[in-house]
Amino acid sequence: MLAVASGDLPDDDHPFDLWAREAGIETDEFLAILSRERDGGAVRRFGAVLRHTESGYTKNAMVAWKVDEGDADTAARIMAESPAVTHCYLREPAPDWPYTLYTMIHAASSDELSVIIEDLSRRTGILEYRALESIRELKKTSPGYLSP
Numbered sequence: 001m002l003a004v005a006s007g008d009l010p011d012d013d014h015p016f017d018l019w020a021r022e023a024g025i026e027t028d029e030f031l032a033i034l035s036r037e038r039d040g041g042a043v044r045r046f047g048a049v050l051r052h053t054e055s056g057y058t059k060n061a062m063v064a065w066k067v068d069e070g071d072a073d074t075a076a077r078i079m080a081e082s083p084a085v086t087h088c089y090l091r092e093p094a095p096d097w098p099y100t101l102y103t104m105i106h107a108a109s110s111d112e113l114s115v116i117i118e119d120l121s122r123r124t125g126i127l128e129y130r131a132l133e134s135i136r137e138l139k140k141t142s143p144g145y146l147s148p
Helices: 016-025 029-039 071-080 109-123
Strands: 060-067 085-090 101-107 129-133
Touching: 016 029, 071 085, 071 101, 071 109, 101 109, 101 129, 109 129
Parallel strands: none
Antiparallel strands: 060 101, 060 129, 085 101
């Protein structure tokens, strides 16, 4: 059931009817299961996914930030609040890679991307970072899940 709901919502006047049919159950039952999964935390929300390159945001970069452990939560909150940041993750450092906070930033131009990164650096006080600008998109899909 969650495998069906993890895909793109059908472009239809009654998309949940189509999903329910695909899952082999009635729409009311499908919606009840989704509601229980949401209440239980397995489903967080339904939302639109903006295909950023098709909407004018043609430049993006994964920015790796070197942040002190004690400052990570505050820096992550500031970065996550930025409308230009679509992903924000804290990770363990690697032996030759001291960066622990990662953001995916989208912009309409290289200049705008630089301004956003510099602004986040200034606002968080993080001066050490690596901006890994995307060259080409190779895959972009919604996550898919297998039924247990």
